[in-house]
Amino acid sequence: MSELTEERFRERAEAPGNDAGDGTSAAAGGSISVQPDEFHHARDIGELEKVFELESLSVSYAGVPAVKEVSMDIYKNEVTALIGPSGCGKSTLIRCLNRMNDLVPTAEVTGRLLYHGEDLYGPKVDPVQVRKLIGMVFQKPNPFPKSIYENVAFGPRILGMKGDMDEIVEKALRGAALWDEVKDRLDSNAFGMSGGQQQRLCIARCIAVEPDVILMDEPCSALDPISTGKIEDLMMELKREFSIVIVTHNMQQAARVSDRTAFLMVELDATEQNRWGRIVEYDATEKIFTNPGDPRTEDYVSGKVG
Numbered sequence: 001m002s003e004l005t006e007e008r009f010r011e012r013a014e015a016p017g018n019d020a021g022d023g024t025s026a027a028a029g030g031s032i033s034v035q036p037d038e039f040h041h042a043r044d045i046g047e048l049e050k051v052f053e054l055e056s057l058s059v060s061y062a063g064v065p066a067v068k069e070v071s072m073d074i075y076k077n078e079v080t081a082l083i084g085p086s087g088c089g090k091s092t093l094i095r096c097l098n099r100m101n102d103l104v105p106t107a108e109v110t111g112r113l114l115y116h117g118e119d120l121y122g123p124k125v126d127p128v129q130v131r132k133l134i135g136m137v138f139q140k141p142n143p144f145p146k147s148i149y150e151n152v153a154f155g156p157r158i159l160g161m162k163g164d165m166d167e168i169v170e171k172a173l174r175g176a177a178l179w180d181e182v183k184d185r186l187d188s189n190a191f192g193m194s195g196g197q198q199q200r201l202c203i204a205r206c207i208a209v210e211p212d213v214i215l216m217d218e219p220c221s222a223l224d225p226i227s228t229g230k231i232e233d234l235m236m237e238l239k240r241e242f243s244i245v246i247v248t249h250n251m252q253q254a255a256r257v258s259d260r261t262a263f264l265m266v267e268l269d270a271t272e273q274n275r276w277g278r279i280v281e282y283d284a285t286e287k288i289f290t291n292p293g294d295p296r297t298e299d300y301v302s303g304k305v306g
């Protein structure tokens with residue numbers, strides 16, 4: 001956590017083009033203010049372990065396609081960003097990765113999705129176990145109406161995790177960079193925390209059950225720049241232990257935190273009545289933001305189109 005200084009957050013907050021995480025920079029921001037040496041240099045994919053392999057994955061709702069034929073590999077200990085305009089299927093796609101779409105009765109997933117080489121949608125896979133291994137943090141912090149301690153202890157208790165519960169709770173809160181702020185009020189209701197603290201509590205709740213992957217769907221869009229900076233720094237720490245997939249509308253954030261970025265766009269059929277999302281380009285984040293292979297990516301990341 002050496003980088004977690006207030007000064008640094010303020011720098012971030014005041015950086016030109018930082019949209020305070022409110023999800024508007026893609027269309028409005030213009031060029032990205034991340035300096036070339038600030039990009040993560042994504043390692044050669046030959047060196048990396050695949051966590052997910054998506055093979056022509058499509059999702060429809062009540063027969064209407066939402067996202068079509070997505071093929072991409074997601075790597076261990078990386079932050080993978082999904083970007084693209086509203087409605088292009090980012091949430092739909094990220095929800096496939098822990099079978100959250102199972103909870104939508106009209107959703108149908110086709111194609112293949114391998115998780116560490118195993119079919120995630122195979123008949124023997126238990127979706128509850130999947131959601132333990134592949135946790136999710138949502139746009140709006142959603143703590144339970146319980147104490148800070150109970151929010152974190154809930155998952156480990158349900159799962160019957162062995163070990164001292166106080167230690168499990170402390171470890172998760174430390175992991176979410178929240179311990180120092182809450183250690184003297186663990187019995188207070190979580191609703192009394194700030195939004196940024198609540199979001200870190202949700203991250204603590206997620207990591208308490210020792211997942212393998214953390215999915216984050218616009219985790220900072222309800223947060224101020226300082227809280228956003230804290231979550232971004234946290235992601236840098238968390239990726240040492242976990243693999244992270246994040247959906248964000250904030251181009252600065254994708255450029256700053258991710259190793260690899262997938263850009264999706266809405267595609268229309270000839271009648272222009274039917275639309276669905278499709279991957280335009282997926283590559284190292286540095287390449288996507290500095291030298292994309294597709295002009296549509298360039299237009300989007302430079303803010304020419306929203």
Ligand SMILES: Nc1ncnc2c1ncn2[C@@H]1O[C@H](COP(=O)(O)OP(=O)(O)OP(=O)(O)O)[C@@H](O)[C@H]1O
Nearest residue numbers: 061066084085086087088089090091092093104106
């Ligand atoms: N539960 C649902 N039932 C029916 N259609 C849905 C459902 N969820 C999403 N869709 C449709 O799927 C398409 C993709 O939506 P999705 O929410 O995945 O987009 P998104 O890229 O996350 O958008 P945003 O940036 O606004 O969050 C849209 O046309 C949307 O209306």
Ligand SMILES: [Mg+2]
Nearest residue numbers: 090091092217
């Ligand atoms: Mg969404």
